[in-house]
Amino acid sequence: MSLDDAMQTFIIECRELLESMEAALLSAEEAPASEEAINAIFRAAHTIKGSAGLFGLDHIVSFVHVAESVLDKVRNNEIPLDPPLVALMLQVCDHIGLLVSYLEQLKEPDNDLLEGSAILQAGLSIYLSDTPPPSASTLPVEHDAPYESEGGTPVETDNWHLSLRFNQDVLRNGMDPLSFIRYLGTLGKVVSIITLTDTLPPLDAMDPETCYLGFEISFSSNADKAEIESVFDFVREGSLIHILPPRSKISEYIELIQSMPADDMRLGELLIKCGTLTRQELEDGLASQREVESPDQAKPIGEVLIEQNVVQPVVVAAALDKQKAVKDVKTAEASLIRVDANKLDQLINLVGELIIASSGASLIAQKEALPHLLESTSTISRLVETIRDSALSLRMVPIGGTFSKFKRVVRDVSAELGKDIQLEISGEETELDKTVVEKIGDPLTHLVRNSMDHGIEPAEVRLARGKPVVGTLKLDAYHDSGNIIIEVSDDGGGLNKDKIFAKAVERGLIKPDQILSENEIYNLIFEPGFSTADAVSNLSGRGVGMDVVRRNIEALRGTVEIRSVLGEGATMRIRLPLTLAIIDGFLVEVGDSSYVVPLDMVIECIELPVTQAGHNAENDADFINLRGEVLPYLRLRKHFEITGEPPRRENVVVVQFGDRKMGIVVDQLMGELQTVIKPLGKVLNKIRGIGGFTILGNGRVALIVDVPSMMQEAEHAANAQISDAN
């Protein structure tokens, strides 16, 4: 571990803290913030400042410091956390995020950045009007006045003199006087030291927890007085500590002697013994002192009382109980371990190899048909399956984190658009692969903005349509047959089919006489260069984005579909695979080639009715009647142009994707297997209908059927047939 690692931790931690700060601020906007929430906001700022200070990041420290001071006032109920302040604090959050990202990119803070800091700082300092914001980077350091004194000649020594009478409680407070003196040794040289034991009571009366000792030290050092004084910072309370610089005037020594609660003559002797004073100096000093002061002004010995500092016995139990309630969630967080994502990927790759190896072993066992071998390979397979599931679950994270970011997006965008829009979130606990979660943020943002901008109507239109003035945007996530569905729905105007069609014709995306299904028309909005917004707004409507959305989602092996009811709202449904790496597959064969269909999509397998065998065989797509339902099917043999004669009996694998079904006609059904998806190389990855490949237990390669794209093919083929018929 190095400081760089620590810096990484700092960046990650900052991001987390900012996220929770933002969440707390947003909740504070909706309802008056609880004490707990305000504390959380304050603590986030406080922690960021503290950690930044560790790295000497003064620009961050001084910026966060101001925000922290304002939050401190909020915490003490001096100022309310009203909407303008929340808005300001949100900006502060963003700015801290920016500061941190500069750090992450190893960029030096530039003028723009610092200017941003200054503007926000100015905004914040209004709240601090009575206390001007101190710059944290230049914390006041107390400097002692230069030592000038009158009376007497300088004493002939180059050494400091330290006179220490520790607080009697010093040991009880966990401090060892000796360690301070040892530390003093790091600043210079302890020339001589005299331990005073006069206050030490007889053994039977002695309390071993009490410190009875005093010290007189002659100390040679180049350190300044503040430095030497700071050594005793922690014990100053209740202790008598006198530090005389080298060449102090003799009168100062005399003052010292008189202020000590010991017999002054005896202390004088000690100073001589210590080598600080010569006998002559002492006598001269004492004599001159007596001339100046009347004796009754001398401080009586023992006048200085040592304050006892007793630790108050406190009942901790009450405090413990109070905090128990908050505990639950927080402890769960504390028991997390941070793992490098690369290590996880490596683990998953290895698990993939393990699966292939174990299915190889199973295959051999089946061939050899040795009962013992079969038994043990089946145990291994079962275990491997469990390992696979738990390894994959390591990568799973709830989507809630991504969703809650949209609270802010919706808030900001609705303010920008002047529309009143509320966000409803459900299904936050739905888990999906970390990679997917990371990559889904952008497309989701675009869909959300699009819904808010184009979907939800302005208030007056909503009123005219008899809808509630406040628009609603919903984010939902749930599992659906091996897929994760993420929905963005709004209660806005919905998509206007005719308008989209007209626009697409205008843009030359389609021909005016083309027959398109409702779905196909909606999907036109994902075509590059399509935009129906009459005025290009700041948010969306530039016609770039929706096609990028679809591309991003398809890169995750997902799809996006649109449901819309004109005047009532639209739903964008993103369908994503549960995981990107390993799936349960269904192995089929066509001729000599093996194919894998993702098992989650397989509903049933039937035999191709004899009436269909050979029927329309030159055409690769057709329909069958599946219990009264029209089921389009596609011959894999034709589709991939596999040579050779089909067997007498062909099989149909019925697959479902979304709410569409289709059949895939294959030669033979081989059964289920675990499949590690290997991506196709660059040259091959444009082939429609193939989503990747995998290596079978026997070492052969099988192609993984990409059901969604194959379905599109089948639909196109069907549409073409209809067009032909027309």
Next chain:
Amino acid sequence: MSKTVMIVDDSTTLRQVVRLALEGAGYSVLEGADGKDALSKLTGQKVHLIVSDVNMPNMDGITFVKAVKQLPAYKFTPVIMLTTEAGESKKLEGQAAGAKAWVVKPFQPAQLLMAVSKLIMP
């Protein structure tokens, strides 16, 4: 045997940096994420010094120090409080609880190291 310092703070970064600094100087380091967590880790092993933040979730530093001072095994363990320049009242409260030493946040690792070595040598 090197002396053991326990650092209690809710910031992972801070703990990590403090650990680096202290281990570099020859101390052993124990970490506590908050008062409660730290208290649960004080189970008999020798801790020579505790460095604790004040403002923490679950159990704040003051409560933590008070609780530590109730444990016979740690009654005399010195405590350094990490306070803020704004938190003068907190400092006094901490001192009343038994934390006689303090370091003002934000600090540089060297500052903390200095405070630690005043109290215990590595």
